[in-house]
Amino acid sequence: MERILVVEDDPQLAHLVTAALQHEGYTILLAISGLDAVEMAPQADLMVLDLGLPGLGGPEVIRELREADWNLPILVLSAQGTEEIRVRALELGADDYLTKPMSVREMVARVRALLRRSRPTQEIRIGDLRILLKQRQAFRAQQPLDLSPTELDLLLTLAQNPGEVWSRERLLQRVWGAERGSTVDERVVDSYVALLRRKLGDDPKTPRYIETVFGQGYRFVQHT
Incomplete structure (x- = not known):
């Protein structure tokens, strides 16, 4: 089963996201900072990324991964739901964007869709x-x-x-x-x-x- 890297510094939300994805059978890796996210990215098949991280923020994480030509699918979760913020994240290289608070079912569905699109040929x-x-x-x-x-x-x-x-x-x-x-x-x-x-x-x-x-x-x- 695919490995999903959840990058979230809020313990409550991290637990919610992790539990929902584990229930679907995914293997979960957890990072609480942007630096950890960049270091752990090579182990993952998809990243669920909070934009508002301490230190190295979510946009910088996306930029570093894309500049390194790392094609890991990235689903952004953010309380910042303005069009400008969404467009910036997508232009930096995020693959999808959900505004908090979000539906857990919709998050899981979007994770499935991103993984399906990123899977190689059989x-x-x-x-x-x-x-x-x-x-x-x-x-x-x-x-x-x-x-x-x-x-x-x-x-x-x-x-x-x-x-x-x-x-x-x-x-x-x-x-x-x-x-x-x-x-x-x-x-x-x-x-x-x-x-x-x-x-x-x-x-x-x-x-x-x-x-x-x-x-x-x-x-x-x-x-x-």
Whole structure:
């Protein structure tokens, strides 16, 4: 099930939003500040964001994520319901906007709609590589690949974003759920990439799938 990052510093409202989304089966991550929101964003599939945060405000959170080319769907919740505020949030890169107090049912419906629109296609095909997303299975030359859950998560993260460079730190956050600045050794990413390449039959010197970007990280080769 998808992971939703709720960014809300009001404990009562945070509990209300979290309980409603958990009831629908979503996994919830909670942040109470803008800085926490930016750091935790790589772990989430969607963000529910309060605009009136202390310190780094909601608009700044949206700006930082969009300037970093992070396409995380963002649903804004705000007590500020003027047209000017709504338009500004949407122009910065928010995907939807609800004014507090809001209907919990409507919030859940909008979360569902945003997730539905952001879901990738059910199948990825690159050459002789085929990945079935719903079934969490991968095949090469019609033969099933024996991938561990972590190897598959790593493959999906890269394959769903072809051409996008992923740093080791960002992969640790997304695939392993490590927090920013974690002491988890980044070399674990290199080890898993090596395992995945071996199972894909991929040569790092002439990669068909996973390319090393020197000094930056890894990316999935963008096929035309």
